[in-house]
Amino acid sequence: MVHDVVVVGAGSAGLSCARMLQDGGADVVVVSDTIGGRLAYDAEAGVNFGAYFVMANYENARKLVTRRTRINPLSCRFHDGADGSFATVSGHSVRRSLGLGAFAVVMARFIRKYSTFKKNCEYMSQREAMELDPYIARLFVQPASEFIAAHHLTAVAQDYVSKFSYACTGVDLDSITALDFCNVAQGLLIPIHRFSFDAQAELNRLGDRFVRDTVVAHSEKDGLHTLQTAGKQQLQARNVVFATPATVTADLLGLGDIREACQLYVEHVRGRLRSGLDTEQMNLFPFTSPIVFTATQDDGTVLVYSRVPEVDRDALFVEHELLGRKDWDKAMYVTGRAYVEQQYGDSTYVAGDHNGLGLEPAAISGVYAARQILKKLVVR
Ligand SMILES: Cc1cc2nc3c(=O)[nH]c(=O)nc-3n(C[C@H](O)[C@H](O)[C@H](O)COP(=O)(O)OP(=O)(O)OC[C@H]3O[C@@H](n4cnc5c(N)ncnc54)[C@H](O)[C@@H]3O)c2cc1C
Known part of the structure; x- marks a missing residue:
């Protein structure tokens, strides 16, 4: 037939x-x-071993999933790789308020342009849609780190956005394009939810x-x-x-x-997070850390996303039991400009x-x- x-x-x-x-x-x-x-x-476990969240502006993908708990961006702890860390709302965020304001302005422009671009991509190829908008076409080839420097966002990116971007891509800012960076960084401004499929x-x-x-x-x-x-x-x-x-x-x-694709390893753990990791829903780490992020689920269990297969659970938990695991040899196609x-x-x-x-x-x-x-x- x-x-x-x-x-x-x-x-x-x-x-x-x-x-x-x-x-x-x-x-x-x-x-x-x-x-x-x-x-x-x-x-059965009620967790996502692959894609972790959907954004409120996912007009197409949302037809495939059911939104669950909203992820609270105010309940994140940003770690600096040594022993330092700060919560989303802290003395640190007050010091960075001007930079955070500048980030919001840059992102507001991106979100406006990107929403038209995405609509166009439903009717024309991405190449044609980029030809219609030189701003988006430029982002497709520009390294994220260059975009950040050009918009004077280095400090705020280092403290906050690079860690969120690492959580979403598994790689550093030199590897990804400005388009992927801005795409994922929207998640700091637009509501994001865990979901079921x-x-x-x-x-x-x-x-x-x-x-x-x-x-x-x-x-x-x-x-x-x-x-x-x-x-x-x-x-x-x-x-x-x-x-x-x-x-x-x-x-x-x-x-x-x-x-090229990055690798990600996802573990679902029942356990007690160590002091300093147990105050917020999510812990976000810099690219120097093999742990990408931890996310406490509604039932108190924890998802750990790592870019190395051997996760040092003892460093994260006082006591722990592994409930499930999924290895992604080709997690996300994020590196290169092809x-x-x-x-x-x-x-x-x-x-x-x-x-x-x-x-x-x-x-x-x-x-x-x-x-x-x-x-x-x-x-x-
Ligand atoms: C750990 C992780 C976390 C992520 N987090 C997020 C997130 O929070 N939010 C977000 O938006 N995105 C996230 N992503 C990215 C997102 O999951 C992907 O971009 C998206 O799912 C890709 O969809 P796809 O249909 O292109 O590919 P896939 O979902 O990979 O689908 C490909 C399909 O092809 C099938 N297939 C493969 N080979 C063959 C073959 N030879 N014959 C027949 N069938 C075949 C596969 O079984 C699969 O059904 C994450 C990805 C990973 C791995």
Whole structure:
């Protein structure tokens, strides 16, 4: 049977794409080895082992998740790597008030511009949307550290924003683009929530349109795409959307440069945090620390995000019990300036967080691919 579309991958990008295609009446099949991908919510434990929060302005990704507790930015402790630390509201923040004000002004401009850019990206490729806005195009290639220096935000970034950015990206400010930096830094101003993801509801929605398998090869001849899976299935379609992680997409399509991914290790721990770490909901660390952040959950258990596999739990907890763990060898594609096109030929589409970090950019790229395909199906 030849389908209108096969979507490969069922993360934020693939599920957003499939949802729009289904709603538009397309004959779509989703093939993926997981449902959710880096949306890795453990319903039993009630914690996220992958993406941790959604922002209030995630117009697309929010269709996939249910918001839970709001994360209180005022209940954070910022550590300096030695023994020093300060809470969000403290004598330190009073001393930095001018810098924090300047940061808010810079971010207000970004949020305005970025919201138009994101809307545009639902209807045009990211490349076209960047051509419409030189401000965003510049941020895509500018190192975050250069952007910070140019806007005289060095002190406030060092104290606060670099640690929040490290918590969201797992790397330092020299590695990420100004666009990714500003994107994640919005979370200091816009409400952010923990969330749950209902994998079963997505499976119910897709029904027999979901194939749990791994695509191992793709070929195209005369507009007909053939996908081979590890389970020896063969799927055929007139359009294909690769909503797989960048490294997988690059392998399957033979793409050139892609951004490099960081590694993250997430541990769910029951325990008593040490003195100095037990006063606020979250502890945020600088890039010099292998621990990225800790976050106390509603039930008192703690999530620890680290960029090294061996987490020194004794340094964090007086006593501890490991409840669960997830290793992300390719957590987020954050390093480098490579741009991945979203369409190859007439009927091969790429969606995901290849060009922009997070659940929302991934979801938007899926929506864009779906819109392109639906336009063709209507014409036919
Ligand atoms: C630890 C961690 C914390 C994060 N925190 C946040 C956060 O707080 N907020 C935020 O917005 N973002 C966060 N992110 C980033 C966010 O999770 C990703 O940007 C987003 O989920 C990417 O979605 P995607 O659909 O592009 O990719 P994925 O979610 O990786 O989906 C890819 C899909 O493809 C499938 N697949 C892979 N290979 C194949 C194959 N060969 N054949 C078939 N299927 C295949 C996978 O199983 C998966 O279903 C975090 C990521 C991690 C890892």
